Amino acid sequence: MPQSSDHSAELRAAARHFARRRFLTATGAAAALAFATQLPAAGAAAAARLDGGRVTENPFTLGVASGDPLPGSVLLWTRLAPRPFEPEGGLPAHRVSVQWELSRDERFTRVLRRGRVDAHPEFRHTVHVEVDRLDSDRVFFYRFRVGHWISPVGRTRTAPAPGARNTSLKLAAVSCQAYHDGYFTPYGHLAREDVDVVFHLGDYLYEYPVDAVGGARAYTDRRLPAVFDRETLALEDYRLRYALYKSDPDLRAAHAAHPFVVTWDDHETENNYAGDTSEDDVPPEEFLLRRAAAYRAYWEHQPLRRPQSPTGSDMRLYRRLGFGQLAQFDVLDTRQYRSDQAYGDNWQLPGPESEDPARTMTGAGQERWLLDGWRDSRARWNVLAQQVVLSERRDRVTAGHKLSMDSWDGYPASRQRILAGAEAAGLENLMVLTGDVHVAYAIDVKADFRDPASRTVGTEIVTTSIASGKDGAERPPAHDNLMRSNPHVKWINGRRGYVTVALGEQSARADFRAVPYVTRPGAPVSTVASFVTEAGNPGLRPV
Structure with a gap:
């Protein structure tokens, strides 16, 4: 038999009260982290590095993404999380070096750019890679690598140049x-x-x-x-x-x-x-x-x-x-x-x-x-x-x-x-x-x-x-x-x-x-x- 709306409201209120108490008793360190700027603190940035070869489970469980296409630049994203439903994502509090590649084709026979970026534990091992000096209005493919693990391949593009006489665009x-x-x-x-x-x-x-x-x-x-x-x-x-x-x-x-x-x-x-x-x-x-x-x-x-x-x-x-x-x-x-x-x-x-x-x-x-x-x-x-x-x-x-x-x-x-x-x-x-x-x-x-x-x-x-x-x-x-x-x-x-x-x-x-x-x-x-x-x-x- 369904509960009355008054009883359901009481249950929701009780749950919120309990959640609020849990929130207010969170550690001061977590609160400080929430208000930190976009860069890890100097001490945190010097955290030990985890060798990619020691990542024994697939770290790319949450996939890849790209965003905000500009005329000569793409933004690439991924997060390393071998066990994503665990609070730390299944990785220790170490930096992890992530390799990335950008290619003209999805088989990566024509790689245009490649590089390396650190995934910091302070940001749950997420990475944001801005690749610049690219041709405008072009499609590219990208992927990441940690140790012997390779991410899924993503497809992205650059925007047309500001003065380009482009005649069509399809969005969702x-x-x-x-x-x-x-x-x-x-x-x-x-x-x-x-x-x-x-x-x-x-x-x-x-x-x-x-x-x-x-x-x-x-x-x-x-x-x-x-x-x-x-x-x-x-x-x-x-x-x-x-x-x-x-x-x-x-x-x-x-x-x-x-x-x-x-x-x-x-x-x-x-x-x-x-x-x-x-x-x-x-x-x-x-x-x-x-x-x-x-x-x-x-x-x-x-x-x-x-x-x-x-x-x-x-x-x-x-x-x-x-x-x-x-x-x-x-x-x-x-x-x-x-x-x-x-x-x-x-x-x-x-x-x-x-x-x-x-x-x-x-x-x-x-x-x-x-x-x-x-x-x-x-x-x-x-x-x-x-x-x-x-x-x-x-x-x-x-x-x-x-x-x-x-x-x-x-x-x-x-x-x-x-x-x-x-x-x-x-x-x-x-x-x-x-x-x-x-x-x-x-x-x-x-x-x-x-x-x-x-x-x-x-x-x-x-x-x-x-x-x-x-x-x-x-x-x-x-x-x-x-x-x-x-x-x-x-x-x-x-x-x-x-x-x-x-x-x-x-x-x-x-x-x-x-x-x-x-x-x-x-x-x-x-x-x-x-x-x-x-x-x-x-x-x-x-x-």
Whole structure:
């Protein structure tokens, strides 16, 4: 018999209280490590070196990845973890020398660059290799070696040069991959897609406990260690959770096949946090310690460059990438700098608190950076890669409608400043890539969402989740009400999957790809809807 909601809430509260006590009694050394800068301390850097020949188990269990392609540079990542579900990853606290190679072909008969880098125990033996002075707009293959162990081969690319007259680019957008809600089957299909780059729009992991059978995965042939059956709070918790997620073969395949551009949302740290404000109203100084641990583990386990390495509880994740004359990508962080959600969060009636002009989603510095970058842009398409739904979503047609206080609807003045900045910059082809809501949307961005006849100023492509929300449904429960209440919303689908977007000089096409289930492996993928928007004529048309 299911428990009552009150009893379940009491159990969750008790679990959080126990977890918080565990967090607060963590060692001072662990706290200091969480707030360290990106380089090991002098003493730690001098830690003994472990000879690669003494690594007796495969250290590349978590695969390889690349990210943030630049015109003449690629970023390569891996982590050494022979036993990834153990707190130390199965390696002693020694440096390990890692060899890397970059080749024109996947058989490595034409190796262009090779080198050696130390994997430090302070960063759980993760490595970030930036390879520069490469030809632009080229595909490369890479691999790592420790002793006689050779990693899987990864495929990556450089971006076109800033002035290049490139005429096509195909990207994929993904988000929200709760391990306990199902298999990452969509990633297996994405690994076989012909795309140039993948944008991960947040919720790479979830902080919630994962039981011994993997939640909805319902393992019958294995048991997960008890270390996962608790909320992530301390640095080692987050590191272990990344190891769990990266143990998924479909996720590893997607990373090996394509360069990723990543940004976080909330669950990489804590559900619906805002700046230094925790969902659970813990003191900011306590929450910032947790945030520092989460940010450090995020950087350690993602293919990010040196400018994104954290300093204490801060990490500059927003950044800009260019792909020739065709596209400029502005990657936002809508968590670290935002005002606290109005009216206690969730769906609420809008009012003076949510509509306060001083409220911000991005923080003043990131907002200036974005608008300045748009003013300087000469790209055909300006693509905003970010986390939560930008466009308005009313929950009913009638008066008294509610809006999501966690999305841009809870920050309408901030949204209006962004859209006004796009108009002032003369952007004709604004595209917004969004995740978060576990539902796919195709949306026309309006100059005034209160007036359905107002000018369309851009398009918003919302990708559904990879696994969060379990199998989902083609028509989610709120489908009809949302469609009636928001005429700028052209389409909604609640299955799991991803979206691909092919950018061209004259138009862009979005193909929404979905699987029928994720609670068991092996689901097929299909294109469930396609839309086109013309350059210079914003708005989505079904095809």
